[in-house]
Every structure is written in C-alpha cells, then in structure tokens.
Amino acid sequence: MRIQGKIREDTIFGDELIVTQTEKNIRCVCLECHYIYDPLKGDPKKGIPPGTAWQDVPDTWHCPECKILKAKKGVFKPLDE
Numbered sequence: 001m002r003i004q005g006k007i008r009e010d011t012i013f014g015d016e017l018i019v020t021q022t023e024k025n026i027r028c029v030c031l032e033c034h035y036i037y038d039p040l041k042g043d044p045k046k047g048i049p050p051g052t053a054w055q056d057v058p059d060t061w062h063c064p065e066c067k068i069l070k071a072k073k074g075v076f077k078p079l080d081e
C-alpha cells in the first residue's frame, strides 16, 4: 500500500510540472503591430530577462515596436500553438 501511494504522488507532481512549464512559455502577440513577446527571449533592453513569463512582465512594460502599454486591455493576445 505504501509503495502504491508513493507512485501516485510522483505522477501528480509530474503533471503539475508540465502545466507550469507550458504556461511559462506562452508567447503573446501585440495586435497593434504584430510584435511577438517570446518568454524565452524576454526583452533585455527593457530590463526583462530571458525566461520571464508573460504574466510576470510588469504592467509598465510597453511594446518595443508601437510603444503601447502592456496594461492596456485587449491589445496583447496569447498565441495558441
């Protein structure tokens, strides 16, 4: 019984890990100019290091192409692939 319980815990943990990694890698497109924010690249020129998930980018960040604020609703759309 103890062994079965351990295996199940490991399986659940593995699923959570995959979900977290997927969310972190979601890219976002700017609907104004079609700039794509890629979390793997970040935006180092604006102080966003590579590996920064979209939800961790501050609302004060703005699009490098058209300068629109991230905080502006409905401009940035997650890319589903």
Ligand SMILES: [Zn+2]
Binding pocket: 030, 031, 032, 033, 034, 035, 063, 064, 065, 066, 067, 068
């Ligand atoms: Zn833009």
